[in-house]
Structures are given as C-alpha cells and as structure tokens.
Amino acid sequence: GENVEQHPSTLSVQEGDSAVIKCTYSDSASNYFPWYKQELGKRPQLIIDIRSNVGEKKDQRIAVTLNKTAKHFSLHITETQPEDSAVYFCAASYSNDYKLSFGAGTTVTVRA
Amino acid sequence: SAVISQKPSRDICQRGTSLTIQCQVDSQVTMMFWYRQQPGQSLTLIATANQGSEATYESGFVIDKFPISRPNLTFSTLTVSNMSPEDSSIYLCSVESDTQYFGPGTRLLVL
Numbered sequence: 570g571e572n573v574e575q576h577p578s579t580l581s582v583q584e585g586d587s588a589v590i591k592c593t594y595s596d597s598a599s600n601y602f603p604w605y606k607q608e609l610g611k612r613p614q615l616i617i618d619i620r621s622n623v624g625e626k627k628d629q630r631i632a633v634t635l636n637k638t639a640k641h642f643s644l645h646i647t648e649t650q651p652e653d654s655a656v657y658f659c660a661a662s663y664s665n666d667y668k669l670s671f672g673a674g675t676t677v678t679v680r681a
Numbered sequence: 682s683a684v685i686s687q688k689p690s691r692d693i694c695q696r697g698t699s700l701t702i703q704c705q706v707d708s709q710v711t712m713m714f715w716y717r718q719q720p721g722q723s724l725t726l727i728a729t730a731n732q733g734s735e736a737t738y739e740s741g742f743v744i745d746k747f748p749i750s751r752p753n754l755t756f757s758t759l760t761v762s763n764m765s766p767e768d769s770s771i772y773l774c775s776v777e778s779d780t781q782y783f784g785p786g787t788r789l790l791v792l
Contacts, residue, residue, distance in 0.1 A: 570740070603780060612773065612783045613724065658723060667712050667777040668739075671723045 575672025592659035704774030709754035712777035
C-alpha cells in the first residue's frame with residue numbers, strides 16, 4: 570500500500586516568516602495530494618490540494634508543489650500568523666478509490 | 682461542501698463493552714470512510730463503508746472488531762466491539778464529495 574512520510578515533525582517559526590513542510594510518497598499510481606490542518610480538538614480541515622496533472626497550486630498565503638518524478642510534494646505557508654499554529658497532515662490517494670494515506674503530521678507553532 | 686455530524690461526540694466506556702458511532706451526511710454521497718486517530722497520532726483508514734454491501738477493511742482491521750453498516754447514501758455506523766483501553770481514540774467518518782470532508786469525530790476513552 571501507499572506509504573507517506575512527512576518532515577519535519579515539529580516546526581517553530583517567527584510570525585511573518587515562511588513555513589515549509591515536505592512529504593514523500595511511495596506509490597507512483599497516487600494522483601491526488603491534499604493537505605489538512607487540524608487545530609486542537611477539531612476535525613481535520615482541507616486547506617489545499619493538488620492533482621498529479623498540476624505542478625503547483627496557490628491559494629493566498631498557501632501553496633503546494635508536486636514533483637511526480639521524485640514523488641514528493643510540499644506545503645508552503647508565507648507570512649505566517651499565530652492562527653496558522655496547528656498540526657498539518659499531508660495525504661495521498663489514488664482517485665479511483667479515494668482512500669487517503671496520511672503522513673505523520675507536522676506541529677507548526679508560530680511565535681508572535 | 683458536505684455537512685457531516687457524528688454521534689456521540691464523546692464517550693467513556695468500560696472494557697469488554699461495545700459502542701456504536703453514527704455518521705450522518707446532509708446529502709447523498711457514494712464514498713464514506715471510517716478513520717481512527719490515536720492520541721497524538723495521524724489518521725489511519727479503518728474501512729470503506731459500502732452502501733448495500735459489506736465494508737472493505739484495511740490491513741489490521743477486521744469486521745468482528747469494527748462492524749460497519751451503510752443502509753443508505755447518507756448514513757453509516759461503526760461499532761467498536763469488545764473494547765480495550767487500546768481502542769481509546771478519536772473515530773472520524775469522512776465522505777468523498779469532490780474532495781474528502783471529515784466529521785467532527787467521536788472521542789472514545791476505554792477504562
């Protein structure tokens with residue numbers, strides 16, 4: 570099955586700086602890569618996703634890049650704010666079955 | 682986006698008992714899933730809840746321990762059977778509707 574590795578496990582950044590989280594996946598058949606944000610005690614919320622026919626996608630301060638050849642994808646958060654503090658999970662799936670394999674998560678702390 | 686509710690939101694149970702968790706969606710969806718999130722950990726897929734047929738379980742999860750029902754396209758239940766403290770987790774249902782949305786989760790503590 571799919572194996573998703575995520576790094577780093579924790580990330581502390583100064584407010585206003587950028588944060589980058591990287592994930593690698595093992596199954597070359599995977600073609601959908603969502604990122605979820607989970608605040609303490611809350612459900613995971615989708616913040617951005619990318620499909621394998623696209624190399625990069627941006628939504629305001631958040632961007633995701635995908636390198637299919639290297640089988641890795643990254644989340645970039647610019648101009649970080651305290652409300653960006655949360656656990657972020659990457660995931661991968663094959664669009665025919667929609668089953669998500671998650672990375673271990675990254676705890677992001679934005680220092681004011 | 683789909684609106685998903687789960688009942689109960691949390692429960693404390695004694696070992697050896699069973700708990701049934703309900704997941705309700707506000708629209709018909711083809712794909713529904715059940716995930717487990719152990720304390721401080723990531724999400725792990727338990728099974729795909731198939732409407733009108735038996736659920737499809739992932740490696741490490743079996744029907745006897747986690748029976749699942751899916752009577753229609755808006756509702757599913759997950760039962761955690763013969764519980765032990767190791768079953769203490771958050772159980773989340775999710776639905777696929779262009780992208781995957783999660784329910785609020787059921788926080789289970791087994792004593």
